[in-house]
Amino acid sequence: MAIILGLESSCDETAAALVTSDRRILSHKLLGQEKAHAPYGGVVPEIAARAHVEALTPLVEAALDEAGLTLAEVDAIAATAGPGLIGGVIVGLVTGKALAMAAGKPLVAVNHLEGHALSPRLAEPDLAFPYLLLLVSGGHCQLLEVRGVGDYRRLATTIDDAAGEAFDKTAKLLRLGIPGGPAVERLAAQGDPRAVPLPRPLVGSSDPHFSFAGLKSAVMRAVDTGLHQPADIAASFQQAVVDCIIDRTRRALGRADAPTALVVAGGVAANGAVRAALAALAAEQGLPFVAPPLWLCTDNAAMIGWAGSERFVAGLTDDLAVPARPRWPLDPSAEAVRGAGVKA
Numbered sequence: 001m002a003i004i005l006g007l008e009s010s011c012d013e014t015a016a017a018l019v020t021s022d023r024r025i026l027s028h029k030l031l032g033q034e035k036a037h038a039p040y041g042g043v044v045p046e047i048a049a050r051a052h053v054e055a056l057t058p059l060v061e062a063a064l065d066e067a068g069l070t071l072a073e074v075d076a077i078a079a080t081a082g083p084g085l086i087g088g089v090i091v092g093l094v095t096g097k098a099l100a101m102a103a104g105k106p107l108v109a110v111n112h113l114e115g116h117a118l119s120p121r122l123a124e125p126d127l128a129f130p131y132l133l134l135l136v137s138g139g140h141c142q143l144l145e146v147r148g149v150g151d152y153r154r155l156a157t158t159i160d161d162a163a164g165e166a167f168d169k170t171a172k173l174l175r176l177g178i179p180g181g182p183a184v185e186r187l188a189a190q191g192d193p194r195a196v197p198l199p200r201p202l203v204g205s206s207d208p209h210f211s212f213a214g215l216k217s218a219v220m221r222a223v224d225t226g227l228h229q230p231a232d233i234a235a236s237f238q239q240a241v242v243d244c245i246i247d248r249t250r251r252a253l254g255r256a257d258a259p260t261a262l263v264v265a266g267g268v269a270a271n272g273a274v275r276a277a278l279a280a281l282a283a284e285q286g287l288p289f290v291a292p293p294l295w296l297c298t299d300n301a302a303m304i305g306w307a308g309s310e311r312f313v314a315g316l317t318d319d320l321a322v323p324a325r326p327r328w329p330l331d332p333s334a335e336a337v338r339g340a341g342v343k344a
């Protein structure tokens with residue numbers, strides 16, 4: 001049994017967790033930065049990096065305290081090394097390197113996306129490779145065949161915005177504040193999902209890729225008409241996202257190689273409508289549906305500790321010279337998608 005300290009700082013949550021290779025979460029400490037970014041209507045990278053600097057070391061100490069452990073009792077330090085806002089990634093990775101050096105422990109540089117991709121295995125001991133993963137967060141919208149630790153085939157990505165980004169932009173248009181996704185979901189519960197006609201970009205197209213930019217523009221036009229209740233716009237938008245996700249995921253399932261399960265991870269997996277529709281799709285396809293608990297879907301350090309544990313157990317540790325990477329695709333062989341030039 002190994003004990004791993006996981007660190008996360010790639011966006012606007014600072015977090016530290018102690019996780020064991022036999023799937024116990026000994027402690028998890030997380031500090032969000034919503035208040036610091038709220039006046040700007042979105043995450044400001046420079047403010048995020050400074051906040052990580054202030055928060056991370058106390059969170060590590062608190063995580064060790066809660067677990068009743070000292071650094072000497074930890075087997076490895078796992079830190080997010082990308083992709084993400086580079087200032088924050090550097091803070092977490094340098095902290096991880098310093099702790100690893102000071103304590104004489106191995107370092108595991110974790111791809112944040114691998115953290116999301118493997119997190120369902122922390123919650124679900126029986127989840128075996130390969131599984132089809134829908135990774136839907138604020139920065140990413142991908143369908144991945146998870147074949148093993150470090151072994152991913154990307155079947156689809158977004159050609160423009162990520163689904164969470166679309167939720168956040170819709171929240172902004174409806175003046176709901178950040179984080180946008182949960183606010184849109186709450187408002188949608190009071191609206192009619194058929195009230196506002198909105199497009200379903202790429203639905204029916206042969207490749208399982210995603211696109212949400214056109215949907216966002218349509219929401220903007222719907223808001224501008226002044227004809228619709230905000231709750232109806234929220235509900236119609238959420239339904240359009242769900243329809244896109246289901247059509248694209250069904251298409252990817254047709255291309256996946258005998259998956260053991262349909263799995264969802266990433267912040268948007270916290271959305272009840274998205275989860276319910278995916279569960280129905282899995283049932284239709286005769287597959288188990290696996291969704292980690294909500295707190296494990298959004299950014300956290302337990303998933304980084306767990307991915308670090310899976311890598312550590314597989315003998316995959318990193319040199320202290322490992323770089324922080326703003327972009328870091330999980331499947332480097334995946335073809336670039338036209339229109340997606342700026343995404344990792």
Ligand code: KG4
Binds near residue numbers: 138181269271297
């Ligand atoms: O995985 P995550 O915490 O951070 C990234 O790596 O991006 O995902 C955050 C994203 C945000 O865009 C947020 O609005 C969205 O997940 N999100 C939701 C919900 N909760 C979080 N979107 C829709 N419904 C939710 N309940």
Ligand code: ZN
Binds near residue numbers: 112116137267299
């Ligand atoms: Zn994330």
